[in-house]
Amino acid sequence: MAQTAKFSVPLKPPHITIVGAGLGGLCLAQGLRQQGIAFDVYERDAALASRTQGYRIRIDHAGQQALKACLPAALFSVFQATGAMPVAGVNLVDTRLEAVSGKWVESWRRARGDQPADTGHGESADAQDLSANRQTLREVLMHGIEDRVHFGKAFVRYREDEDARVKTAFSDGSCAISDVLVAADGINSLVRRRRLPGAVPADTGFACLYGKTYATPATLARLSGLLPARTSIVFGDGLAVIVDPMRFRPPPAGYRLDMPDDYLYWAIIGAREALGIGWEAGDALQQDALAARLERITTGWHAGLRALFQQGDRASLAMMPIRTADVPAAWPSSAVTVLGDAIHAMSPAGGLGANTALHDAFLLSRQLGEAAAGRRSLRAAIGGYEAAMREHSARAILASLRGTEVLLGASGRHPERILAG
Numbered sequence: 001m002a003q004t005a006k007f008s009v010p011l012k013p014p015h016i017t018i019v020g021a022g023l024g025g026l027c028l029a030q031g032l033r034q035q036g037i038a039f040d041v042y043e044r045d046a047a048l049a050s051r052t053q054g055y056r057i058r059i060d061h062a063g064q065q066a067l068k069a070c071l072p073a074a075l076f077s078v079f080q081a082t083g084a085m086p087v088a089g090v091n092l093v094d095t096r097l098e099a100v101s102g103k104w105v106e107s108w109r110r111a112r113g114d115q116p117a118d119t120g121h122g123e124s125a126d127a128q129d130l131s132a133n134r135q136t137l138r139e140v141l142m143h144g145i146e147d148r149v150h151f152g153k154a155f156v157r158y159r160e161d162e163d164a165r166v167k168t169a170f171s172d173g174s175c176a177i178s179d180v181l182v183a184a185d186g187i188n189s190l191v192r193r194r195r196l197p198g199a200v201p202a203d204t205g206f207a208c209l210y211g212k213t214y215a216t217p218a219t220l221a222r223l224s225g226l227l228p229a230r231t232s233i234v235f236g237d238g239l240a241v242i243v244d245p246m247r248f249r250p251p252p253a254g255y256r257l258d259m260p261d262d263y264l265y266w267a268i269i270g271a272r273e274a275l276g277i278g279w280e281a282g283d284a285l286q287q288d289a290l291a292a293r294l295e296r297i298t299t300g301w302h303a304g305l306r307a308l309f310q311q312g313d314r315a316s317l318a319m320m321p322i323r324t325a326d327v328p329a330a331w332p333s334s335a336v337t338v339l340g341d342a343i344h345a346m347s348p349a350g351g352l353g354a355n356t357a358l359h360d361a362f363l364l365s366r367q368l369g370e371a372a373a374g375r376r377s378l379r380a381a382i383g384g385y386e387a388a389m390r391e392h393s394a395r396a397i398l399a400s401l402r403g404t405e406v407l408l409g410a411s412g413r414h415p416e417r418i419l420a421g
């Protein structure tokens with residue numbers, strides 16, 4: 001495919017096809033661009049903003065370091081500048097907003113001054129997590145690679161040819177030929193379904209109901225003062241709520257970013273029964289039905305907490321079943337590999353899914369850089385990435401299950417195999 005004027009130097013082989021312009025796929029694309037490696041990203045959605053990307057995403061030390069390694073320095077600064085302003089700690093409370101103690105999961109948030117875990121990036125940094133507005137983060141990740149991200153291209157199938165090239169076909173009848181195909185197409189990945197058919201994430205029996213509430217003066221007046229000041233984790237009967245205040249600075253000049261107004265992000269995690277969501281209907285509930293569920297779930301809660309949901313932005317309401325992967329034992333590498341939720345979906349209770357996807361992107365871009373420089377074969381590079389990815393994602397899945405356990409007192413129907421491992 002033709003190079004575009006966006007890139008000051010021509011991009012070199014191998015050519016990488018990335019399916020999915022989510023956080024992992026776009027971060028990989030940026031990491032490849034940094035190294036001058038040719039790539040194209042194919043996304044099913046018609047545009048970056050064609051679906052509500054309603055929630056905030058907490059980027060931990062490993063995620064930040066992956067972004068730092070993959071993005072040009074100026075763009076990494078934009079990522080930092082567009083994150084929510086830090087808050088002063090965490091409230092651990094019950095639904096009456098009384099303090100509770102003894103419940104904590106290491107991956108939830110590192111306090112300033114904590115020693116960061118060794119993430120393999122080889123440098124120390126401020127270990128403070130950064131809360132990003134998800135859509136803004138995707139806009140940052142798109143910057144400078146717009147010409148290489150192709151929308152309205154739903155993956156349909158691929159074929160590995162004998163000459164070690166991969167032919168990828170899309171729903172509009174077009175196809176791409178490349179040296180490597182990367183599945184970054186999320187939890188329902190069609191690429192994974194073909195590449196690793198046994199690696200299907202299992203339903204935990206839990207679900208997550210999430211949305212946001214704009215921080216207008218009228219709304220803030222109705223909320224308990226506890227909520228806008230700090231992150232809150234609310235422990236209820238068979239469920240838990242995470243509330244995060246998202247206050248933004250003006251966006252940096254020179255970047256076209258659609259910054260949101262300040263809001264409070266919240267997510268309720270619980271057993272489907274506790275959330276009143278049936279097994280069959282859960283995925284398809286509409287906003288009005290979800291709002292009615294919220295009203296029922298929060299009956300009897302502190303009025304200053306209830307107001308958070310009553311004042312919520314109805315359009316942002318969403319529900320999703322929580323599924324978790326069991327990363328399969330090593331598989332023989334080929335020119336088709338997997339990244340992010342496509343291979344290691346995990347409970348959002350650990351706040352690690354996106355961070356793990358970003359770390360994958362960092363690892364894979366570095367390995368492909370080694371191959372591009374002729375220091376490794378392409379197959380060895382992909383195998384090296386997959387081995388490292390399996391190891392770190394298994395740890396993240398485990399931490400996420402532990403997070404679910406602390407929040408809910410149980411980790412779900414599936415995870416015995418992982419916990420035993």
Ligand SMILES: Cc1cc2nc3c(=O)[nH]c(=O)nc-3n(C[C@H](O)[C@H](O)[C@H](O)COP(=O)(O)OP(=O)(O)OC[C@H]3O[C@@H](n4cnc5c(N)ncnc54)[C@H](O)[C@@H]3O)c2cc1C
Nearest residue numbers: 020022023024044058155185186340341351352353354355
């Ligand atoms: C409520 C909630 C809160 C969360 N909070 C956090 C958090 O704070 N921190 C954290 O680390 N993680 C968090 N997560 C998890 C995180 O959102 C995911 O792990 C992360 O988005 C995975 O990134 P990804 O790039 O692998 O997949 P995705 O972000 O899902 O991107 C996949 C992309 O592929 C596209 N696609 C799908 N099928 C096709 C196809 N056939 N052809 C072409 N394109 C396709 C999709 O449209 C999408 O753009 C949270 C999840 C939820 C639900």
